[in-house]
Amino acid sequence: MERPLRLSAKFTAEAVAALRYDKNIKEEMGWAYIHFGDALYENLKKNRDKIEKHLSSNEIKLSSASKNKLLSQENWKEHLIIMQGAEKLSKHFGEKQFDDYNKFVPLLNKAIKELKLELDAKAVKIILDTISWRNEDAERVIDRTDKDGTVHYVPDGELRDTENVPLDQEIHDYFEREVLQHIPDAWIDENKTVKGYEIHFTRFFYNYNPPRQIEELAELIFGMKGEIKNLLIEAIDVV
Numbered sequence: 001m002e003r004p005l006r007l008s009a010k011f012t013a014e015a016v017a018a019l020r021y022d023k024n025i026k027e028e029m030g031w032a033y034i035h036f037g038d039a040l041y042e043n044l045k046k047n048r049d050k051i052e053k054h055l056s057s058n059e060i061k062l063s064s065a066s067k068n069k070l071l072s073q074e075n076w077k078e079h080l081i082i083m084q085g086a087e088k089l090s091k092h093f094g095e096k097q098f099d100d101y102n103k104f105v106p107l108l109n110k111a112i113k114e115l116k117l118e119l120d121a122k123a124v125k126i127i128l129d130t131i132s133w134r135n136e137d138a139e140r141v142i143d144r145t146d147k148d149g150t151v152h153y154v155p156d157g158e159l160r161d162t163e164n165v166p167l168d169q170e171i172h173d174y175f176e177r178e179v180l181q182h183i184p185d186a187w188i189d190e191n192k193t194v195k196g197y198e199i200h201f202t203r204f205f206y207n208y209n210p211p212r213q214i215e216e217l218a219e220l221i222f223g224m225k226g227e228i229k230n231l232l233i234e235a236i237d238v239v
Contacts, residue, residue, distance in 0.1 A: 001160070001161045001162060001163055001175075001179065001186055001187075001188060001189070002155040002156075002159075002160060002186065002187055002188075002189050003155065003156055003159040003160070003161075003183065003185060003186050003187075004140035004141065004153035004154065004155065004156060004185055005134070005140070005141045005153070005154040005155060005156040006101075006134060006135055006136055006137070006138040006139065006140055006141065006156070007101040007132045007133065007134060007135065007138055007141055008097055008098060008099045008101070008132065008133060008135040008137075008138045009097070009098045009101060009104050009128070009131050009132040009133075010095065010096065010097040010098065010131060011086065011089060011090035011093050011094075011095070011131055012090075012095070012131070013090075015086075015130050015131045016083060016086045016087055016090050016131075017083070018130055019079060019082050019083040019086050019126065019127065019130055020033065020079055020080065020083045021033075021079060022066075022069055022070075022075065022079060023129075023130070024066060024069075025062065025066050025069060025070050028051075028055070028060065028062070028066075028070050029070060029076075029079075031054065032047070032051055032054075032070070035047075035050070036050075040073070040076050041073065041076055041077055041080060043073075044071065044072075044073040044076065045073075048071055051070065051071060052071075055067075078123075081118065081119075081123070082119065082123045082126055082127060085112075085117045085118075085119045085123065085127070086127050086130075086131075088115050088117060089108070089111055089112070089115070089117070089127070092111050092115065093107075093111070099135065099137065099138040099139060100138070100139040101132065101138065101139065101141045102139060102141065102142050105128070108124070108127075108128070109124070112124065134156070134158070140153045140154075140185065141153060141154040142154070155189070163175070163178070163179060164198065167195075167197055171188070171193065172188070175188055
């Protein structure tokens, strides 16, 4: 069962500043920039050993791909270009919040052309991912529209859920009755619908054993108490 992704977007100083770093190694890149500054864009090799020493001494374990990005001067420059482009876009759009992602993206692409920014599709996606967030009050994000006018929305993975439908009930009737009444914008991903039968083994094969009576438990405890006392006496005699 899917629900549509709803996104809002806004250029903020914090979001633009975050674009200096790769989100997957934000802390490591942040540490490096604080200590070495713009030198990372011109001569990263000079500080390579210091960065690796920092990782080692603080027991920071990165994957090979992440470590290569951290130590790649080209990667640093790419993020600098993205951040500088976002700074110009931020001045263009100001602090306006866009709650219709479908209208905002074309406006963003238009602004990139007008400002003659050298941002490829990957860079634009990084910017969009950084300045946007889930907002249940925003418009649904459209994936595509068919020729007959049918609109398909981008599913939100965080809202994805499943429903177990009784085998003797029709799926769509159940969905309309039990789901759409409460979540009107939900839909079924037909490609993931599975027909089967769930057997509750506990319900059919569990044998209930009533707990023992208090008197029986008390007798057992006192008996164990005597055994423990005898063992302690034997241990003292051995010593």
